Amino acid sequence: MNISEIRSQFPILSQKVHGKPLVFLDSAASAQKPDVVIDSMANMMRSEYANIHRGLHWMSERATEAYEVARSRVASFLGAASREEIVFTRNSTEAINLVAYTYGSLLKPGQVVLISEMEHHANLVPWQMLRDRTGIELRVTPITDDGDLDLDAYGQHLSDGKVALVAITHMSNVLGTITPAERLVAMAHDAGAKILLDGSQAVVHRKTDVQKLGADFYTFTGHKLYGPTGIGVLWARRELLDAMPPFMGGGDMISSVTFEKSVWAPVPAKFEAGTPAIVEAVGLGTAIDWVESIGYEAIGAHEAALTAHALRVLPDVPGLSIVGAPRERGGVISFTMEDVHPHDIATLLDRNGIAVRAGHHCAEPLMHRLGLTATARASFGIYTTEDEIDVLAETLKRIRQFFV
Amino acid sequence: MDGTSCYDTLILARSRKPEFAGIVENATATAQGNNPMCGDRVKLSLRATDKGVAGIRHETRGCAICQASADLMAEAVTGQSVAAALELGRQFTDMLETPSAMDSAVERGNLPAGLLAFQPLRTHRSRLRCATLPWTALGEALA
Numbered sequence: 001m002n003i004s005e006i007r008s009q010f011p012i013l014s015q016k017v018h019g020k021p022l023v024f025l026d027s028a029a030s031a032q033k034p035d036v037v038i039d040s041m042a043n044m045m046r047s048e049y050a051n052i053h054r055g056l057h058w059m060s061e062r063a064t065e066a067y068e069v070a071r072s073r074v075a076s077f078l079g080a081a082s083r084e085e086i087v088f089t090r091n092s093t094e095a096i097n098l099v100a101y102t103y104g105s106l107l108k109p110g111q112v113v114l115i116s117e118m119e120h121h122a123n124l125v126p127w128q129m130l131r132d133r134t135g136i137e138l139r140v141t142p143i144t145d146d147g148d149l150d151l152d153a154y155g156q157h158l159s160d161g162k163v164a165l166v167a168i169t170h171m172s173n174v175l176g177t178i179t180p181a182e183r184l185v186a187m188a189h190d191a192g193a194k195i196l197l198d199g200s201q202a203v204v205h206r207k208t209d210v211q212k213l214g215a216d217f218y219t220f221t222g223h224k225l226y227g228p229t230g231i232g233v234l235w236a237r238r239e240l241l242d243a244m245p246p247f248m249g250g251g252d253m254i255s256s257v258t259f260e261k262s263v264w265a266p267v268p269a270k271f272e273a274g275t276p277a278i279v280e281a282v283g284l285g286t287a288i289d290w291v292e293s294i295g296y297e298a299i300g301a302h303e304a305a306l307t308a309h310a311l312r313v314l315p316d317v318p319g320l321s322i323v324g325a326p327r328e329r330g331g332v333i334s335f336t337m338e339d340v341h342p343h344d345i346a347t348l349l350d351r352n353g354i355a356v357r358a359g360h361h362c363a364e365p366l367m368h369r370l371g372l373t374a375t376a377r378a379s380f381g382i383y384t385t386e387d388e389i390d391v392l393a394e395t396l397k398r399i400r401q402f403f404v
Numbered sequence: 405m406d407g408t409s410c411y412d413t414l415i416l417a418r419s420r421k422p423e424f425a426g427i428v429e430n431a432t433a434t435a436q437g438n439n440p441m442c443g444d445r446v447k448l449s450l451r452a453t454d455k456g457v458a459g460i461r462h463e464t465r466g467c468a469i470c471q472a473s474a475d476l477m478a479e480a481v482t483g484q485s486v487a488a489a490l491e492l493g494r495q496f497t498d499m500l501e502t503p504s505a506m507d508s509a510v511e512r513g514n515l516p517a518g519l520l521a522f523q524p525l526r527t528h529r530s531r532l533r534c535a536t537l538p539w540t541a542l543g544e545a546l547a
Binding site for chain 2: 018020340341342343344347348350351352358359360364367373374398399401402403
């Protein structure tokens with residue numbers, strides 16, 4: 001993997017910010033886009049754009065073809081049993097809400113949805129809303145102080161047989177923890193529960209095979225995978241999708257409509273009401289091709305080297321503490337600095353060209369669990385270099401000197 | 405270190421060593437400002453008389469800007485009438501939030517040096533809320 005060649009494919013990376021070369025360490029919030037993705041979307045709008053599944057004309061057929069090819073690409077990317085198991089949504093948040101509204105409506109009061117302490121708000125709030133609508137019970141399984149799931153406690157939560165659905169992240173956006181998905185799935189299934197994995201972070205860093213994982217639902221979003229915003233994916237087993245009622249009503253999700261009643265279209269159309277994000281789906285398909293052309297082996301090795309390097313150099317910064325020490329960590333590192341607030345860190349890093357995220361990272365309950373109000377977070381992508389991590393560490397040392 | 409212009413020496417000093425931290429005795433009003441984006445929180449307690457703000461203290465959990473803003477706000481409004489305190493808040497917020505292009509429209513007539521120290525923050529749009537949060541809480545406490 002030739003990093004400088006890869007970097008040259010990302011036009012934004014040659015920008016200067018406040019007169020300094022951009023050091024972009026915020027890919028876990030949203031990744032930058034390579035030329036191929038930008039071009040594929042622009043080309044579609046220039047040369048083969050129309051609404052899909054409607055027109056009998058040439059342009060519409062071309063656009064429909066491109067949109068459905070993108071669905072097939074996603075299906076093979078996830079190792080889905082069929083392309084009909086891929087539902088396009090706006091993002092992971094919408095995918096999880098879709099499951100909470102539709103599969104959730106099949107749950108009975110007293111049944112349990114089990115989430116973990118390290119969920120993003122996207123995998124927490126929809127379940128609270130479901131609880132308040134329907135009277136299900138929402139349980140939260142704890143993490144250890146190192147930031148791993150506590151599997152004994154997880155097993156105990158499952159043991160009374162009331163858990164109908166587990167919804168857990170495949171990789172924490174705050175701690176970088178990669179959760180033991182196969183184990184979680186097996187334990188959920190042994191207890192008679194279905195399981196949803198939030199793969200928003202995980203799919204960026206490792207090959208995902210939903211059939212090998214044995215999961216029931218899997219969600220991810222395009223914009224963290226070097227694709228565009230506005231496009232996300234829900235994968236679910238066909239029989240689950242068939243049993244679930246529709247999410248939103250409208251065009252494209254019906255097979256027939258009278259004033260008295262409507263008959264739903266088969267999946268996945270049943271869940272894709274209205275004109276979808278056509279161009280964005282095509283962009284996502286291109287992003288997947290691009291990621292696969294580099295290959296997860298190379299991506300994984302690169303990110304493991306970056307993470308190891310960061311875990312070596314960051315602790316040399318006086319006063320800096322890395323949050324969590326999970327057994328397996330992807331390229332996401334949260335940290336705090338004694339006597340310097342994460343927002344002050346982020347502001348001064350920014351003024352030196354370095355983009356990190358600071359705050360609660362849409363995981364307020366996790367922050368509370370960790371006894372923190374906020375952290376700064378550096379996250380790495382395909383294009384990140386060890387030199388950039390060194391620039392981060394050196395700048396953090398100067399920030400420390402400035403404030404203390 | 406580049407980019408430190410928004411951290412005036414007065415701001416740094418007050419964030420390290422606030423002079424108005426704590427809880428005021430015989431408080432007549434309290435209020436709390438929260439910034440859900442970062443978890444910053446300003447708790448105000450103040451003692452008002454018919455002459456105005458007789459005493460005010462803050463308990464602030466937050467960044468250097470927010471800490472210093474709460475402290476310098478407390479200094480600025482102590483001894484002021486309620487109307488004058490609210491007017492300071494209006495001018496301070498206006499100074500920060502008005503786009504530079506419309507700078508000439510901003511009145512700074514009553515703003516003391518301690519509040520003018522925050523002017524460079526105007527080019528850090530994402531941090532304005534850190535400075536205005538204590539003033540939002542003050543508005544509630546005086547309402």
